Amino acid sequence: MYQINALNPKEEGHQARKRFGQNFLHDQRVIEKIVRAVNPRHDDNLVEIGPGLAALTSPLIGEVDQLKVVELDRDLAAGLPSRVPHPERLQIIEADALKFDFATLVQDKPLRVVGNLPYNISTPLLFHLVQQGVAIQDMHFMLQKEVVERITAKPNSKEYGRLSIMLQYYCKATYLFEVPAGAFNPPPKVTSAVFRLEPYAEKPLTAQNxxxxxxxxxxxxxxxxxxxxxxxxxxxxxxxxxxxxxxxxxxxxxxxxxxxxxxxxxxxxxx
Incomplete structure:
Protein backbone atom coordinates (compact mmCIF):
# COMPACT_ATOMS: atom_id res chain seq x y z
CA MET A 1 0.00 0.00 0.00
CA TYR A 2 2.81 2.42 0.79
CA GLN A 3 5.94 3.56 -0.93
CA ILE A 4 8.86 3.50 1.50
CA ASN A 5 11.26 6.14 2.71
CA ALA A 6 13.57 5.90 5.70
CA LEU A 7 13.76 9.70 6.03
CA ASN A 8 11.22 12.46 6.38
CA PRO A 9 9.80 12.94 2.85
CA LYS A 10 9.69 16.73 3.36
CA GLU A 11 13.43 16.70 4.02
CA GLU A 12 13.87 14.82 0.76
CA GLY A 13 11.96 17.54 -1.08
CA HIS A 14 9.02 15.35 -2.04
CA GLN A 15 5.45 15.71 -0.81
CA ALA A 16 3.44 12.50 -0.59
CA ARG A 17 0.86 12.42 -3.38
CA LYS A 18 -2.61 11.14 -2.57
CA ARG A 19 -3.31 10.15 -6.18
CA PHE A 20 -0.38 7.70 -6.04
CA GLY A 21 -1.32 6.43 -2.55
CA GLN A 22 2.01 7.57 -1.13
CA ASN A 23 2.79 7.16 2.57
CA PHE A 24 6.49 6.88 3.36
CA LEU A 25 7.87 4.35 5.80
CA HIS A 26 10.48 5.74 8.19
CA ASP A 27 10.82 2.89 10.71
CA GLN A 28 14.22 1.27 10.09
CA ARG A 29 13.29 -1.82 12.11
CA VAL A 30 10.34 -2.50 9.81
CA ILE A 31 12.51 -1.99 6.73
CA GLU A 32 15.05 -4.48 8.03
CA LYS A 33 12.28 -6.96 8.82
CA ILE A 34 10.98 -6.74 5.26
CA VAL A 35 14.46 -7.29 3.83
CA ARG A 36 14.94 -10.34 6.08
CA ALA A 37 11.60 -11.73 4.89
CA VAL A 38 12.62 -11.31 1.25
CA ASN A 39 16.09 -12.75 1.98
CA PRO A 40 17.62 -11.58 -1.33
CA ARG A 41 20.57 -13.39 -2.95
CA HIS A 42 23.17 -11.63 -5.09
CA ASP A 43 22.00 -13.24 -8.35
CA ASP A 44 18.25 -12.85 -7.77
CA ASN A 45 16.15 -11.31 -10.54
CA LEU A 46 14.65 -8.83 -8.11
CA VAL A 47 11.98 -6.26 -9.07
CA GLU A 48 10.58 -3.59 -6.77
CA ILE A 49 7.23 -1.96 -7.49
CA GLY A 50 6.92 1.61 -6.25
CA PRO A 51 10.40 2.28 -4.79
CA GLY A 52 9.34 5.75 -3.63
CA LEU A 53 12.21 7.48 -1.83
CA ALA A 54 14.32 4.29 -1.81
CA ALA A 55 14.19 3.21 1.84
CA LEU A 56 13.66 -0.41 0.81
CA THR A 57 15.55 0.02 -2.45
CA SER A 58 18.75 1.03 -0.65
CA PRO A 59 19.19 -2.09 1.51
CA LEU A 60 17.97 -4.38 -1.28
CA ILE A 61 20.40 -3.01 -3.87
CA GLY A 62 23.26 -3.78 -1.52
CA GLU A 63 22.33 -7.46 -1.63
CA VAL A 64 21.87 -8.05 -5.37
CA ASP A 65 23.90 -7.63 -8.55
CA GLN A 66 21.06 -5.69 -10.18
CA LEU A 67 17.75 -4.30 -8.96
CA LYS A 68 14.93 -3.41 -11.35
CA VAL A 69 12.35 -0.88 -10.12
CA VAL A 70 8.98 0.06 -11.62
CA GLU A 71 7.98 3.62 -10.69
CA LEU A 72 5.04 5.66 -12.00
CA ASP A 73 5.99 8.97 -10.35
CA ARG A 74 8.52 10.63 -12.68
CA ASP A 75 9.91 12.91 -9.97
CA LEU A 76 10.64 9.96 -7.70
CA ALA A 77 12.15 7.95 -10.57
CA ALA A 78 14.49 10.82 -11.45
CA GLY A 79 15.78 11.06 -7.89
CA LEU A 80 16.38 7.37 -7.27
CA PRO A 81 20.02 7.13 -8.46
CA SER A 82 21.09 9.76 -5.92
CA ARG A 83 19.34 7.94 -3.07
CA VAL A 84 20.88 4.48 -3.39
CA PRO A 85 24.41 3.29 -2.54
CA HIS A 86 25.02 1.44 -5.84
CA PRO A 87 23.26 3.38 -8.63
CA GLU A 88 25.12 1.36 -11.26
CA ARG A 89 23.08 -1.68 -10.15
CA LEU A 90 19.77 0.13 -10.61
CA GLN A 91 17.52 -0.31 -13.64
CA ILE A 92 14.62 2.18 -13.54
CA ILE A 93 11.44 1.44 -15.49
CA GLU A 94 9.02 4.37 -15.61
CA ALA A 95 5.72 2.62 -16.07
CA ASP A 96 2.29 1.90 -14.64
CA ALA A 97 2.63 -1.48 -12.94
CA LEU A 98 -1.00 -2.25 -13.82
CA LYS A 99 -0.16 -2.15 -17.51
CA PHE A 100 3.43 -3.34 -17.46
CA ASP A 101 4.34 -6.78 -18.82
CA PHE A 102 6.56 -8.15 -16.06
CA ALA A 103 7.40 -11.21 -18.16
CA THR A 104 9.65 -8.97 -20.29
CA LEU A 105 12.02 -8.74 -17.31
CA VAL A 106 12.60 -12.48 -17.12
CA GLN A 107 16.06 -13.45 -18.33
CA ASP A 108 17.49 -16.74 -17.18
CA LYS A 109 15.77 -16.59 -13.78
CA PRO A 110 12.18 -15.99 -12.66
CA LEU A 111 11.32 -12.72 -10.96
CA ARG A 112 11.21 -12.02 -7.26
CA VAL A 113 8.83 -9.07 -6.80
CA VAL A 114 8.64 -6.76 -3.78
CA GLY A 115 6.85 -3.54 -3.00
CA ASN A 116 4.06 -1.57 -1.47
CA LEU A 117 0.84 -1.47 -3.42
CA PRO A 118 -1.55 1.48 -3.38
CA TYR A 119 -4.82 0.22 -1.93
CA ASN A 120 -6.93 1.58 -4.78
CA ILE A 121 -5.14 -0.60 -7.35
CA SER A 122 -4.01 -3.51 -5.16
CA THR A 123 -6.60 -6.09 -6.24
CA PRO A 124 -6.29 -5.57 -10.02
CA LEU A 125 -2.50 -5.42 -9.71
CA LEU A 126 -2.35 -8.68 -7.77
CA PHE A 127 -4.52 -10.37 -10.39
CA HIS A 128 -2.34 -8.87 -13.13
CA LEU A 129 0.74 -10.36 -11.45
CA VAL A 130 -0.65 -13.84 -10.73
CA GLN A 131 -1.69 -14.14 -14.36
CA GLN A 132 2.05 -13.87 -15.10
CA GLY A 133 2.85 -16.35 -12.35
CA VAL A 134 4.99 -18.57 -14.59
CA ALA A 135 7.47 -15.67 -14.73
CA ILE A 136 7.50 -15.08 -10.96
CA GLN A 137 9.17 -17.04 -8.17
CA ASP A 138 7.64 -15.12 -5.27
CA MET A 139 6.17 -11.77 -4.23
CA HIS A 140 6.49 -9.82 -0.97
CA PHE A 141 4.05 -6.95 -0.53
CA MET A 142 2.64 -4.63 2.09
CA LEU A 143 -1.05 -3.78 2.07
CA GLN A 144 -3.83 -2.80 4.42
CA LYS A 145 -3.94 -5.44 7.15
CA GLU A 146 -7.60 -6.25 6.51
CA VAL A 147 -6.83 -6.93 2.84
CA VAL A 148 -3.90 -9.21 3.73
CA GLU A 149 -6.19 -11.09 6.14
CA ARG A 150 -8.65 -11.60 3.29
CA ILE A 151 -5.91 -12.81 0.92
CA THR A 152 -4.60 -15.38 3.42
CA ALA A 153 -7.97 -16.36 4.98
CA LYS A 154 -9.19 -19.93 5.43
CA PRO A 155 -12.76 -21.25 5.06
CA ASN A 156 -15.29 -20.58 7.82
CA SER A 157 -13.94 -17.14 8.63
CA LYS A 158 -15.50 -13.73 7.97
CA GLU A 159 -12.41 -12.68 5.96
CA TYR A 160 -12.70 -15.63 3.56
CA GLY A 161 -14.08 -14.69 0.17
CA ARG A 162 -13.43 -14.17 -3.52
CA LEU A 163 -9.97 -12.62 -3.01
CA SER A 164 -8.89 -15.53 -0.77
CA ILE A 165 -9.99 -18.20 -3.21
CA MET A 166 -8.76 -16.63 -6.42
CA LEU A 167 -5.28 -15.75 -5.16
CA GLN A 168 -4.90 -19.08 -3.36
CA TYR A 169 -5.89 -20.85 -6.58
CA TYR A 170 -2.75 -19.46 -8.21
CA CYS A 171 -0.40 -19.05 -5.23
CA LYS A 172 0.57 -20.17 -1.77
CA ALA A 173 -0.32 -17.16 0.42
CA THR A 174 1.41 -16.47 3.75
CA TYR A 175 0.71 -13.70 6.28
CA LEU A 176 4.07 -12.50 7.62
CA PHE A 177 3.76 -9.57 10.04
CA GLU A 178 1.87 -6.40 10.98
CA VAL A 179 3.14 -2.85 10.44
CA PRO A 180 1.64 -0.07 12.63
CA ALA A 181 0.41 3.20 11.15
CA GLY A 182 2.98 5.12 13.19
CA ALA A 183 5.75 3.63 11.08
CA PHE A 184 4.73 5.94 8.19
CA ASN A 185 4.88 9.62 7.38
CA PRO A 186 2.21 10.79 6.93
CA PRO A 187 0.62 8.06 9.09
CA PRO A 188 -2.26 6.31 7.30
CA LYS A 189 -5.56 5.68 9.04
CA VAL A 190 -5.09 1.92 8.88
CA THR A 191 -2.72 -0.79 10.09
CA SER A 192 -0.70 -2.54 7.40
CA ALA A 193 0.71 -6.04 7.01
CA VAL A 194 3.38 -7.78 4.94
CA PHE A 195 2.61 -11.03 3.13
CA ARG A 196 4.15 -13.47 0.66
CA LEU A 197 2.69 -15.00 -2.50
CA GLU A 198 4.41 -17.96 -4.15
CA PRO A 199 2.90 -18.79 -7.57
CA TYR A 200 2.55 -22.51 -8.22
CA ALA A 201 4.74 -23.90 -10.98
CA GLU A 202 1.95 -26.45 -11.38
CA LYS A 203 -1.33 -25.62 -9.69
CA PRO A 204 -2.39 -28.39 -7.26
CA LEU A 205 -5.98 -27.86 -8.45
CA THR A 206 -7.09 -26.87 -11.94
CA ALA A 207 -10.65 -26.01 -12.94
CA GLN A 208 -11.85 -27.31 -16.30
CA ASN A 209 -12.85 -23.78 -17.27
Missing part, protein backbone atom coordinates in the same frame (compact mmCIF):
# COMPACT_ATOMS: atom_id res chain seq x y z
CA UNK A 210 -10.99 -21.11 -15.31
CA UNK A 211 -13.16 -18.23 -16.55
CA UNK A 212 -16.23 -20.11 -15.38
CA UNK A 213 -14.51 -20.83 -12.05
CA UNK A 214 -13.73 -17.13 -11.52
CA UNK A 215 -17.29 -16.12 -12.47
CA UNK A 216 -18.79 -18.74 -10.13
CA UNK A 217 -16.70 -17.58 -7.17
CA UNK A 218 -17.57 -13.92 -7.84
CA UNK A 219 -21.28 -14.77 -8.21
CA UNK A 220 -21.75 -16.74 -4.98
CA UNK A 221 -19.87 -14.19 -2.88
CA UNK A 222 -22.12 -11.38 -4.04
CA UNK A 223 -24.81 -13.41 -2.25
CA UNK A 224 -22.73 -14.90 0.55
CA UNK A 225 -25.65 -15.08 2.99
CA UNK A 226 -27.63 -17.31 0.62
CA UNK A 227 -27.28 -21.06 0.46
CA UNK A 228 -25.60 -22.38 -2.66
CA UNK A 229 -28.92 -23.86 -3.78
CA UNK A 230 -30.51 -20.42 -3.79
CA UNK A 231 -27.59 -18.48 -5.25
CA UNK A 232 -27.12 -21.08 -8.02
CA UNK A 233 -30.82 -21.52 -8.76
CA UNK A 234 -31.25 -22.04 -12.48
CA UNK A 235 -27.56 -22.77 -12.93
CA UNK A 236 -27.06 -26.03 -11.03
CA UNK A 237 -29.65 -28.71 -10.23
CA UNK A 238 -29.60 -31.30 -7.47
CA UNK A 239 -27.80 -33.77 -9.72
CA UNK A 240 -25.04 -31.23 -10.23
CA UNK A 241 -24.56 -30.78 -6.49
CA UNK A 242 -24.36 -34.55 -6.14
CA UNK A 243 -21.74 -34.76 -8.92
CA UNK A 244 -19.69 -32.10 -7.16
CA UNK A 245 -20.14 -33.70 -3.76
CA UNK A 246 -21.33 -30.37 -2.33
CA UNK A 247 -24.14 -29.81 0.16
CA UNK A 248 -26.59 -27.44 -1.57
CA UNK A 249 -27.53 -25.96 1.82
CA UNK A 250 -23.94 -24.85 2.45
CA UNK A 251 -22.94 -21.20 2.26
CA UNK A 252 -19.98 -20.10 0.13
CA UNK A 253 -17.65 -19.19 3.02
CA UNK A 254 -17.70 -22.82 4.20
CA UNK A 255 -16.32 -24.29 0.95
CA UNK A 256 -12.65 -25.09 0.47
CA UNK A 257 -10.77 -24.24 -2.71
CA UNK A 258 -11.03 -27.84 -3.90
CA UNK A 259 -14.79 -27.79 -3.35
CA UNK A 260 -15.11 -24.60 -5.41
CA UNK A 261 -13.18 -26.26 -8.23
CA UNK A 262 -15.51 -29.28 -8.04
CA UNK A 263 -18.55 -27.00 -8.04
CA UNK A 264 -17.23 -25.10 -11.06
CA UNK A 265 -16.56 -28.34 -12.94
CA UNK A 266 -20.14 -29.46 -12.25
CA UNK A 267 -21.58 -26.36 -13.92
CA UNK A 268 -19.06 -25.64 -16.66
CA UNK A 269 -19.89 -22.70 -18.94
CA UNK A 270 -23.03 -21.68 -17.07
CA UNK A 271 -21.63 -18.24 -16.21
Missing amino acids: EKNFAALVAHVFTQRRKTLRNSLKGKLDEAGFIRAGIDPMARPETLSLSEFVALSDACVELF
Whole structure:
Protein backbone atom coordinates (compact mmCIF):
# COMPACT_ATOMS: atom_id res chain seq x y z
CA MET A 1 0.00 0.00 0.00
CA TYR A 2 2.81 2.42 0.79
CA GLN A 3 5.94 3.56 -0.93
CA ILE A 4 8.86 3.50 1.50
CA ASN A 5 11.26 6.14 2.71
CA ALA A 6 13.57 5.90 5.70
CA LEU A 7 13.76 9.70 6.03
CA ASN A 8 11.22 12.46 6.38
CA PRO A 9 9.80 12.94 2.85
CA LYS A 10 9.69 16.73 3.36
CA GLU A 11 13.43 16.70 4.02
CA GLU A 12 13.87 14.82 0.76
CA GLY A 13 11.96 17.54 -1.08
CA HIS A 14 9.02 15.35 -2.04
CA GLN A 15 5.45 15.71 -0.81
CA ALA A 16 3.44 12.50 -0.59
CA ARG A 17 0.86 12.42 -3.38
CA LYS A 18 -2.61 11.14 -2.57
CA ARG A 19 -3.31 10.15 -6.18
CA PHE A 20 -0.38 7.70 -6.04
CA GLY A 21 -1.32 6.43 -2.55
CA GLN A 22 2.01 7.57 -1.13
CA ASN A 23 2.79 7.16 2.57
CA PHE A 24 6.49 6.88 3.36
CA LEU A 25 7.87 4.35 5.80
CA HIS A 26 10.48 5.74 8.19
CA ASP A 27 10.82 2.89 10.71
CA GLN A 28 14.22 1.27 10.09
CA ARG A 29 13.29 -1.82 12.11
CA VAL A 30 10.34 -2.50 9.81
CA ILE A 31 12.51 -1.99 6.73
CA GLU A 32 15.05 -4.48 8.03
CA LYS A 33 12.28 -6.96 8.82
CA ILE A 34 10.98 -6.74 5.26
CA VAL A 35 14.46 -7.29 3.83
CA ARG A 36 14.94 -10.34 6.08
CA ALA A 37 11.60 -11.73 4.89
CA VAL A 38 12.62 -11.31 1.25
CA ASN A 39 16.09 -12.75 1.98
CA PRO A 40 17.62 -11.58 -1.33
CA ARG A 41 20.57 -13.39 -2.95
CA HIS A 42 23.17 -11.63 -5.09
CA ASP A 43 22.00 -13.24 -8.35
CA ASP A 44 18.25 -12.85 -7.77
CA ASN A 45 16.15 -11.31 -10.54
CA LEU A 46 14.65 -8.83 -8.11
CA VAL A 47 11.98 -6.26 -9.07
CA GLU A 48 10.58 -3.59 -6.77
CA ILE A 49 7.23 -1.96 -7.49
CA GLY A 50 6.92 1.61 -6.25
CA PRO A 51 10.40 2.28 -4.79
CA GLY A 52 9.34 5.75 -3.63
CA LEU A 53 12.21 7.48 -1.83
CA ALA A 54 14.32 4.29 -1.81
CA ALA A 55 14.19 3.21 1.84
CA LEU A 56 13.66 -0.41 0.81
CA THR A 57 15.55 0.02 -2.45
CA SER A 58 18.75 1.03 -0.65
CA PRO A 59 19.19 -2.09 1.51
CA LEU A 60 17.97 -4.38 -1.28
CA ILE A 61 20.40 -3.01 -3.87
CA GLY A 62 23.26 -3.78 -1.52
CA GLU A 63 22.33 -7.46 -1.63
CA VAL A 64 21.87 -8.05 -5.37
CA ASP A 65 23.90 -7.63 -8.55
CA GLN A 66 21.06 -5.69 -10.18
CA LEU A 67 17.75 -4.30 -8.96
CA LYS A 68 14.93 -3.41 -11.35
CA VAL A 69 12.35 -0.88 -10.12
CA VAL A 70 8.98 0.06 -11.62
CA GLU A 71 7.98 3.62 -10.69
CA LEU A 72 5.04 5.66 -12.00
CA ASP A 73 5.99 8.97 -10.35
CA ARG A 74 8.52 10.63 -12.68
CA ASP A 75 9.91 12.91 -9.97
CA LEU A 76 10.64 9.96 -7.70
CA ALA A 77 12.15 7.95 -10.57
CA ALA A 78 14.49 10.82 -11.45
CA GLY A 79 15.78 11.06 -7.89
CA LEU A 80 16.38 7.37 -7.27
CA PRO A 81 20.02 7.13 -8.46
CA SER A 82 21.09 9.76 -5.92
CA ARG A 83 19.34 7.94 -3.07
CA VAL A 84 20.88 4.48 -3.39
CA PRO A 85 24.41 3.29 -2.54
CA HIS A 86 25.02 1.44 -5.84
CA PRO A 87 23.26 3.38 -8.63
CA GLU A 88 25.12 1.36 -11.26
CA ARG A 89 23.08 -1.68 -10.15
CA LEU A 90 19.77 0.13 -10.61
CA GLN A 91 17.52 -0.31 -13.64
CA ILE A 92 14.62 2.18 -13.54
CA ILE A 93 11.44 1.44 -15.49
CA GLU A 94 9.02 4.37 -15.61
CA ALA A 95 5.72 2.62 -16.07
CA ASP A 96 2.29 1.90 -14.64
CA ALA A 97 2.63 -1.48 -12.94
CA LEU A 98 -1.00 -2.25 -13.82
CA LYS A 99 -0.16 -2.15 -17.51
CA PHE A 100 3.43 -3.34 -17.46
CA ASP A 101 4.34 -6.78 -18.82
CA PHE A 102 6.56 -8.15 -16.06
CA ALA A 103 7.40 -11.21 -18.16
CA THR A 104 9.65 -8.97 -20.29
CA LEU A 105 12.02 -8.74 -17.31
CA VAL A 106 12.60 -12.48 -17.12
CA GLN A 107 16.06 -13.45 -18.33
CA ASP A 108 17.49 -16.74 -17.18
CA LYS A 109 15.77 -16.59 -13.78
CA PRO A 110 12.18 -15.99 -12.66
CA LEU A 111 11.32 -12.72 -10.96
CA ARG A 112 11.21 -12.02 -7.26
CA VAL A 113 8.83 -9.07 -6.80
CA VAL A 114 8.64 -6.76 -3.78
CA GLY A 115 6.85 -3.54 -3.00
CA ASN A 116 4.06 -1.57 -1.47
CA LEU A 117 0.84 -1.47 -3.42
CA PRO A 118 -1.55 1.48 -3.38
CA TYR A 119 -4.82 0.22 -1.93
CA ASN A 120 -6.93 1.58 -4.78
CA ILE A 121 -5.14 -0.60 -7.35
CA SER A 122 -4.01 -3.51 -5.16
CA THR A 123 -6.60 -6.09 -6.24
CA PRO A 124 -6.29 -5.57 -10.02
CA LEU A 125 -2.50 -5.42 -9.71
CA LEU A 126 -2.35 -8.68 -7.77
CA PHE A 127 -4.52 -10.37 -10.39
CA HIS A 128 -2.34 -8.87 -13.13
CA LEU A 129 0.74 -10.36 -11.45
CA VAL A 130 -0.65 -13.84 -10.73
CA GLN A 131 -1.69 -14.14 -14.36
CA GLN A 132 2.05 -13.87 -15.10
CA GLY A 133 2.85 -16.35 -12.35
CA VAL A 134 4.99 -18.57 -14.59
CA ALA A 135 7.47 -15.67 -14.73
CA ILE A 136 7.50 -15.08 -10.96
CA GLN A 137 9.17 -17.04 -8.17
CA ASP A 138 7.64 -15.12 -5.27
CA MET A 139 6.17 -11.77 -4.23
CA HIS A 140 6.49 -9.82 -0.97
CA PHE A 141 4.05 -6.95 -0.53
CA MET A 142 2.64 -4.63 2.09
CA LEU A 143 -1.05 -3.78 2.07
CA GLN A 144 -3.83 -2.80 4.42
CA LYS A 145 -3.94 -5.44 7.15
CA GLU A 146 -7.60 -6.25 6.51
CA VAL A 147 -6.83 -6.93 2.84
CA VAL A 148 -3.90 -9.21 3.73
CA GLU A 149 -6.19 -11.09 6.14
CA ARG A 150 -8.65 -11.60 3.29
CA ILE A 151 -5.91 -12.81 0.92
CA THR A 152 -4.60 -15.38 3.42
CA ALA A 153 -7.97 -16.36 4.98
CA LYS A 154 -9.19 -19.93 5.43
CA PRO A 155 -12.76 -21.25 5.06
CA ASN A 156 -15.29 -20.58 7.82
CA SER A 157 -13.94 -17.14 8.63
CA LYS A 158 -15.50 -13.73 7.97
CA GLU A 159 -12.41 -12.68 5.96
CA TYR A 160 -12.70 -15.63 3.56
CA GLY A 161 -14.08 -14.69 0.17
CA ARG A 162 -13.43 -14.17 -3.52
CA LEU A 163 -9.97 -12.62 -3.01
CA SER A 164 -8.89 -15.53 -0.77
CA ILE A 165 -9.99 -18.20 -3.21
CA MET A 166 -8.76 -16.63 -6.42
CA LEU A 167 -5.28 -15.75 -5.16
CA GLN A 168 -4.90 -19.08 -3.36
CA TYR A 169 -5.89 -20.85 -6.58
CA TYR A 170 -2.75 -19.46 -8.21
CA CYS A 171 -0.40 -19.05 -5.23
CA LYS A 172 0.57 -20.17 -1.77
CA ALA A 173 -0.32 -17.16 0.42
CA THR A 174 1.41 -16.47 3.75
CA TYR A 175 0.71 -13.70 6.28
CA LEU A 176 4.07 -12.50 7.62
CA PHE A 177 3.76 -9.57 10.04
CA GLU A 178 1.87 -6.40 10.98
CA VAL A 179 3.14 -2.85 10.44
CA PRO A 180 1.64 -0.07 12.63
CA ALA A 181 0.41 3.20 11.15
CA GLY A 182 2.98 5.12 13.19
CA ALA A 183 5.75 3.63 11.08
CA PHE A 184 4.73 5.94 8.19
CA ASN A 185 4.88 9.62 7.38
CA PRO A 186 2.21 10.79 6.93
CA PRO A 187 0.62 8.06 9.09
CA PRO A 188 -2.26 6.31 7.30
CA LYS A 189 -5.56 5.68 9.04
CA VAL A 190 -5.09 1.92 8.88
CA THR A 191 -2.72 -0.79 10.09
CA SER A 192 -0.70 -2.54 7.40
CA ALA A 193 0.71 -6.04 7.01
CA VAL A 194 3.38 -7.78 4.94
CA PHE A 195 2.61 -11.03 3.13
CA ARG A 196 4.15 -13.47 0.66
CA LEU A 197 2.69 -15.00 -2.50
CA GLU A 198 4.41 -17.96 -4.15
CA PRO A 199 2.90 -18.79 -7.57
CA TYR A 200 2.55 -22.51 -8.22
CA ALA A 201 4.74 -23.90 -10.98
CA GLU A 202 1.95 -26.45 -11.38
CA LYS A 203 -1.33 -25.62 -9.69
CA PRO A 204 -2.39 -28.39 -7.26
CA LEU A 205 -5.98 -27.86 -8.45
CA THR A 206 -7.09 -26.87 -11.94
CA ALA A 207 -10.65 -26.01 -12.94
CA GLN A 208 -11.85 -27.31 -16.30
CA ASN A 209 -12.85 -23.78 -17.27
CA GLU A 210 -10.99 -21.11 -15.31
CA LYS A 211 -13.16 -18.23 -16.55
CA ASN A 212 -16.23 -20.11 -15.38
CA PHE A 213 -14.51 -20.83 -12.05
CA ALA A 214 -13.73 -17.13 -11.52
CA ALA A 215 -17.29 -16.12 -12.47
CA LEU A 216 -18.79 -18.74 -10.13
CA VAL A 217 -16.70 -17.58 -7.17
CA ALA A 218 -17.57 -13.92 -7.84
CA HIS A 219 -21.28 -14.77 -8.21
CA VAL A 220 -21.75 -16.74 -4.98
CA PHE A 221 -19.87 -14.19 -2.88
CA THR A 222 -22.12 -11.38 -4.04
CA GLN A 223 -24.81 -13.41 -2.25
CA ARG A 224 -22.73 -14.90 0.55
CA ARG A 225 -25.65 -15.08 2.99
CA LYS A 226 -27.63 -17.31 0.62
CA THR A 227 -27.28 -21.06 0.46
CA LEU A 228 -25.60 -22.38 -2.66
CA ARG A 229 -28.92 -23.86 -3.78
CA ASN A 230 -30.51 -20.42 -3.79
CA SER A 231 -27.59 -18.48 -5.25
CA LEU A 232 -27.12 -21.08 -8.02
CA LYS A 233 -30.82 -21.52 -8.76
CA GLY A 234 -31.25 -22.04 -12.48
CA LYS A 235 -27.56 -22.77 -12.93
CA LEU A 236 -27.06 -26.03 -11.03
CA ASP A 237 -29.65 -28.71 -10.23
CA GLU A 238 -29.60 -31.30 -7.47
CA ALA A 239 -27.80 -33.77 -9.72
CA GLY A 240 -25.04 -31.23 -10.23
CA PHE A 241 -24.56 -30.78 -6.49
CA ILE A 242 -24.36 -34.55 -6.14
CA ARG A 243 -21.74 -34.76 -8.92
CA ALA A 244 -19.69 -32.10 -7.16
CA GLY A 245 -20.14 -33.70 -3.76
CA ILE A 246 -21.33 -30.37 -2.33
CA ASP A 247 -24.14 -29.81 0.16
CA PRO A 248 -26.59 -27.44 -1.57
CA MET A 249 -27.53 -25.96 1.82
CA ALA A 250 -23.94 -24.85 2.45
CA ARG A 251 -22.94 -21.20 2.26
CA PRO A 252 -19.98 -20.10 0.13
CA GLU A 253 -17.65 -19.19 3.02
CA THR A 254 -17.70 -22.82 4.20
CA LEU A 255 -16.32 -24.29 0.95
CA SER A 256 -12.65 -25.09 0.47
CA LEU A 257 -10.77 -24.24 -2.71
CA SER A 258 -11.03 -27.84 -3.90
CA GLU A 259 -14.79 -27.79 -3.35
CA PHE A 260 -15.11 -24.60 -5.41
CA VAL A 261 -13.18 -26.26 -8.23
CA ALA A 262 -15.51 -29.28 -8.04
CA LEU A 263 -18.55 -27.00 -8.04
CA SER A 264 -17.23 -25.10 -11.06
CA ASP A 265 -16.56 -28.34 -12.94
CA ALA A 266 -20.14 -29.46 -12.25
CA CYS A 267 -21.58 -26.36 -13.92
CA VAL A 268 -19.06 -25.64 -16.66
CA GLU A 269 -19.89 -22.70 -18.94
CA LEU A 270 -23.03 -21.68 -17.07
CA PHE A 271 -21.63 -18.24 -16.21
